[in-house]
Amino acid sequence: MAKGLVVEPEYIAKLTSALHQKLAQAEISHEHVSGDRYRFIVVSKQFNEMFHPDRQRIVWDIAEEALGKELFKVSMILTL
Numbered sequence: 001m002a003k004g005l006v007v008e009p010e011y012i013a014k015l016t017s018a019l020h021q022k023l024a025q026a027e028i029s030h031e032h033v034s035g036d037r038y039r040f041i042v043v044s045k046q047f048n049e050m051f052h053p054d055r056q057r058i059v060w061d062i063a064e065e066a067l068g069k070e071l072f073k074v075s076m077i078l079t080l
Contacts, residue, residue, distance in 0.1 A: 009036050011070045016040075018066035019059065039076035047079055055079035 019028050019042060026044035033039055047055045059077045
């Protein structure tokens with residue numbers, strides 16, 4: 001492996017896929033925080049007119065279902 005190359009953990013693709021399945025046409029991005037921890041940004045028209053706690057409940061429920069014990073590796077999911 002090339003020095004300085006960051007290889008994304010498998011859970012990144014797993015969570016991104018689960019979010020896309022449940023939130024059709026959502027824009028999902030992520031960024032490395034430290035170690036194997038990442039934060040996600042989810043932008044979806046489905047969130048229009050929703051309160052912040054409701055949006056968070058939706059994405060964290062999806063994350064918990066998709067990741068199980070790896071959930072702790074997600075440092076944040078920002079919903080817009």
